[in-house]
Amino acid sequence: MNAWGRQFGFELLRLFARKRTYIGFGVFLAMEVGVLLLLRVPAVQRSMRRVIEQAGYAFEDYYSGLSLAFLIIVWTLFLLGALYLALVGGDMVSKEVEEGTLRMILCRPISRARIISLKAAATVVYTVVLCVFICLSALGVGMLERGIGGMFVYAPAEQLFAMHSFAVGLERFAIAIPLIAYGLLPVSFLAFFFSCFRMKPAAATVLTLSVMFVDSVFKNIPFFEDVRHFFLTHYMGAWMLVFAPQIPWESILERVLFLAGLMGTLLVGSWLVLERRDFKS
Amino acid sequence: MVRLENLSKRFRGRQALEPLTLEIPRGEIVGLLGHNGAGKSTTFGMILGQVHPSTGEVFVEGASVQRERARALARVGAIFETPSFYTYLSGWTNLRIFAAYSAKVDRAELEAAVRLVGMEKRIHDPVSVYSHGMRQRLALAQALVPAPSFLLLDEPTEGLDPEGIHEMRNLILRLREERGMTVLLASHLLAEVEHLCDRVAVLKMGRLLFSGRWQDTLSPRVYRIVCADMARANEVIARCGLSLVGEGTYAVPSELDPAALLEALVGARAGVTEFAPERPSLEAFYLSVSAAEGAGR
Numbered sequence: 001m002n003a004w005g006r007q008f009g010f011e012l013l014r015l016f017a018r019k020r021t022y023i024g025f026g027v028f029l030a031m032e033v034g035v036l037l038l039l040r041v042p043a044v045q046r047s048m049r050r051v052i053e054q055a056g057y058a059f060e061d062y063y064s065g066l067s068l069a070f071l072i073i074v075w076t077l078f079l080l081g082a083l084y085l086a087l088v089g090g091d092m093v094s095k096e097v098e099e100g101t102l103r104m105i106l107c108r109p110i111s112r113a114r115i116i117s118l119k120a121a122a123t124v125v126y127t128v129v130l131c132v133f134i135c136l137s138a139l140g141v142g143m144l145e146r147g148i149g150g151m152f153v154y155a156p157a158e159q160l161f162a163m164h165s166f167a168v169g170l171e172r173f174a175i176a177i178p179l180i181a182y183g184l185l186p187v188s189f190l191a192f193f194f195s196c197f198r199m200k201p202a203a204a205t206v207l208t209l210s211v212m213f214v215d216s217v218f219k220n221i222p223f224f225e226d227v228r229h230f231f232l233t234h235y236m237g238a239w240m241l242v243f244a245p246q247i248p249w250e251s252i253l254e255r256v257l258f259l260a261g262l263m264g265t266l267l268v269g270s271w272l273v274l275e276r277r278d279f280k281s
Numbered sequence: 282m283v284r285l286e287n288l289s290k291r292f293r294g295r296q297a298l299e300p301l302t303l304e305i306p307r308g309e310i311v312g313l314l315g316h317n318g319a320g321k322s323t324t325f326g327m328i329l330g331q332v333h334p335s336t337g338e339v340f341v342e343g344a345s346v347q348r349e350r351a352r353a354l355a356r357v358g359a360i361f362e363t364p365s366f367y368t369y370l371s372g373w374t375n376l377r378i379f380a381a382y383s384a385k386v387d388r389a390e391l392e393a394a395v396r397l398v399g400m401e402k403r404i405h406d407p408v409s410v411y412s413h414g415m416r417q418r419l420a421l422a423q424a425l426v427p428a429p430s431f432l433l434l435d436e437p438t439e440g441l442d443p444e445g446i447h448e449m450r451n452l453i454l455r456l457r458e459e460r461g462m463t464v465l466l467a468s469h470l471l472a473e474v475e476h477l478c479d480r481v482a483v484l485k486m487g488r489l490l491f492s493g494r495w496q497d498t499l500s501p502r503v504y505r506i507v508c509a510d511m512a513r514a515n516e517v518i519a520r521c522g523l524s525l526v527g528e529g530t531y532a533v534p535s536e537l538d539p540a541a542l543l544e545a546l547v548g549a550r551a552g553v554t555e556f557a558p559e560r561p562s563l564e565a566f567y568l569s570v571s572a573a574e575g576a577g578r
Contacts, residue, residue: 010377017370019369100365103365106331107357108382109351109353111350278326279331280322280326281363
């Protein structure tokens with residue numbers, strides 16, 4: 001294994017050996033069960049039934065595990081996902097500065113660019129692992145509750161309404177997972193960027209969440225309908241388009257490229273900030 | 282071995298270190314002295330490339346820390362006043378992690394470092410249960426892998442008990458003897474610096490006040506002379522032009538060879554019982570240098 005690989009291995013070891021890394025996993029599981037319990041409430045089910053039956057479909061056929069998984073993800077991911085990704089991303093550099101371990105690392109013949117690359121890669125791994133966990137656990141919980149059946153997709157914010165057979169729904173769900181992880185990476189990278197400045201880890205997390213919150217609120221204000229493409233959360237929602245009756249690949253690609261540009265900029269910005277900093281007791 | 286060339290640092294308009302040029306020869310232990318805020322940590326930070334100098338450069342084995350960091354720091358080890366570790370991991374894992382940022386270090390080398398600092402029994406315990414002394418030992422172990430040729434020690438005995446201080450001091454001397462290691466040591470414990478260091482550099486408010494062998498600066502040369510027959514001894518002392526400095530201590534004129542003085546005392550049958558150069562403490566030297574600068578300002 002080369003030096004980068006060895007160092008990356010230790011970066012992951014440090015990340016996944018910390019208890020707080022797993023808080024997000026536990027909370028998500030609890031949240032998914034909570035959403036499921038909420039969906040059992042008769043009034044909520046009546047509302048779902050009305051939407052499905054008004055579209056001309058049988059509620060029993062389309063209120064399935066896949067449909068529940070989709071709803072759970074829509075309702076929990078961007079609320080809690082952003083929180084835990086900001087928490088871990090915001091810790092990546094600033095926590096090590098705060099605890100003094102970054103200074104110990106900087107005694108070594110390692111460049112700051114290398115440190116950024118290692119920590120950014122670890123951030124990507126955490127984001128992907130958390131998102132895959134959320135998606136698979138949502139699917140598992142949904143399947144346990146309602147079993148196999150057609151998929152009903154309803155997301156008014158994205159003007160999305162679709163019905164899929166189980167096979168197509170499952171296929172779309174599988175395609176959506178990497179896009180969900182990719183869509184949430186900017187949150188991690190934004191927190192990572194802030195964590196490179198001289199600030200407490202909590203401040204980096206709060207700043208990230210503030211940006212995401214303001215972005216999300218503004219995007220959903222009707223007056224800003226025509227300028228939705230100015231908002232980050234618009235691009236982060238690319239995964240939902242996978243569930244459209246016809247997948248709009250061009251639109252997805254456009255959003256993916258925008259996010260790639262943003263993440264690249266944040267990464268370079270992180271490196272520039274870290275490179276200029278002085279580390280002293 | 283290590284050369285600081287015109288090194289200075291300004292933090293937000295405040296001059297933390299005025300241009301500093303210093304040479305640390307191979308195999309020497311050099312003490313860096315100064316009050317809090319004198320610029321010691323800033324100097325350490327710049328030697329390690331953690332602080333960007335406003336002017337100047339640091340060269341280790343001819344390689345610039347600022348321009349060729351990987352080459353310059355390849356064989357440099359450092360410990361700080363309060364060493365930091367990943368407390369949720371074991372001492373052993375911490376060692377492996379920090380070593381991985383330098384080079385591929387084999388298990389035998391890590392074990393040798395652990396043995397050297399006497400941590401064999403506790404190295405697999407989580408760092409969170411270590412005492413301060415154990416963390417200092419672990420810090421030294423991590424600084425020793427991979428084997429450095431230059432060691433920076435910032436208050437290495439801070440918080441250690443007397444036995445720990447003694448052990449650390451012996452260990453530093455052993456490293457110099459056995460491995461020819463060059464050491465830059467910052468410490469507030471002047472007795473420790475006096476015991477360990479060949480030379481000292483004194484900083485005050487970012488300015489270098491003195492650099493070199495502090496013992497060499499003592500003028501006039503002062504000797505402690507005690508004889509059984511002080512009347513005879515005083516005749517010789519007067520004839521040779523010595524002047525009384527304190528009780529039993531005399532300033533020897535620079536043109537007089539102390540060996541000739543001793544010979545004269547023995548020849549006069551004064552019954553010499555003690556004849557030795559009087560070494561003032563480093564503390565006295567440091568305070569005098571520091572006070573002289575204060576008065577000069």
